[in-house]
Amino acid sequence: MDTVALAVTEGMLHFELSVAYEALGSAPDEVAGPWYDVTVCGTRAVRVGRFLLEPDHGLDRLRHAGTVIVPGWADVDAEPPADLVDAVRAAHAAGARVASLCTGAFVLAAAGLLDGRRATTHWAHTGALAARYPEVEVAPDVLYVDNGSVLTSAGKAAALDLCLHLVRLDRGSAVANAVARRLVVPPHRDGGQAQFVTAPVPAADDRTLAALFGWAVERIDQPLTVPDLARQAGMSSRNLTRHFRTATGATPLQWLLTQRIRRAQELLETTDRGVDAIAEATGMGTAATLRRHFHRTVGVPPAAYRRTFRAVHGEPALDPHAA
Missing domain, CATH: 3.40.50.880 (Class I glutamine amidotransferase (GATase) domain)
Structure with missing residues (x-):
């Protein structure tokens, strides 16, 4: 390729x-x-x-x-x-x-x-x-x-x-x-997101959400909630949800989950950390929660994803119990 x-x-x-x-x-x-x-x-x-x-x-x-x-x-x-x-x-x-x-x-x-x-x-x-x-x-x-x-x-x-x-x-x-x-663009948008929205987002809101995105990603290991995000953005939870849907086609929690999964993918690709450590680093809490969301979103369990990635890219296999 x-x-x-x-x-x-x-x-x-x-x-x-x-x-x-x-x-x-x-x-x-x-x-x-x-x-x-x-x-x-x-x-x-x-x-x-x-x-x-x-x-x-x-x-x-x-x-x-x-x-x-x-x-x-x-x-x-x-x-x-x-x-x-x-x-x-x-x-x-x-x-x-x-x-x-x-x-x-x-x-x-x-x-x-x-x-x-x-x-x-x-x-x-x-x-x-x-x-x-x-x-x-x-x-x-x-x-x-x-x-x-x-x-x-x-x-x-x-x-x-x-x-x-x-x-x-x-x-x-x-x-x-x-x-x-x-x-200088967001690192990932799922292919299934909506192409367009019915109402434009004002420029000021764009800047607010852009700053919020960065703030949340830096704290992806923490159990962030919608009120946490709304407080950081300086708006109500309801208003934040409306702006999130307009800008991303997803709710704040859906967007957060996507960022957690992408971070988990990156850690599976680039580190030897086990699934428990990755669950903690991505704010998933437990290995069971990470496995459930990862499998549902990506289509394979974390261990299979790591093995496949390493095989495709010619990297040495890890201990099969690592993920």
Whole structure:
């Protein structure tokens, strides 16, 4: 997966293309050793927004990439270019992991890669995607969908969420968090969160919640409650819950649980601590509580997660009783 090819054509959306390049194009300072080799592939120089982009290679290079990313493109009413569709299909057949950002999902759908699969795109175009490609199970209200070798995201910020998800899959939570810190964005948003909310959050509230997020993460080992968070934010518990739902699509306790699980993943990946110590460090209280929430959220117990991560990344196995 270390070779990443960005597949471009005329009319690509520059934001999504830039997001992929920023997230995957250079390693954060905390990471030593090899990083992704990111190349831009296309048939000719293309206009991306107001810029003219000269690809590094032709579309035939997609077949040699570990990961192919198709950024969004502007004219979703038109059929995607046949050469791009063919190249993406061939890359997937050759074993590449293929991900679309925003309306890049229309390219994957045209290539047949989404048939019988759950997928998403920008909420404004999910209806068109479902109507044009009825074999696709379109999820209109999620940030991204991971089908293993085929992934799709919604637009703009969700494209960054998917890129961070790819880093997390390939290199673990600690590295993904380092990339997020470099980009000054939250370290993780679950793919199942809502794409948009019905009312905007005022800028002042954004700053308040951003500060609260950092404050809570620094104290993730403590048994924080909604009143604790509300007191720190200077608002009522009811008001805080409303703002949390607007900003994150989750309640304060749901958000806290997500942060605890992500911290547990990071500790399982990067330390030899046992599950009791990790439960204490993540504010879960007991090993039984951690195991229950971890299994329900991640899909496997902590011990299986640690073994799988170490096997995928070529790290030595630990004492099976450690988690």
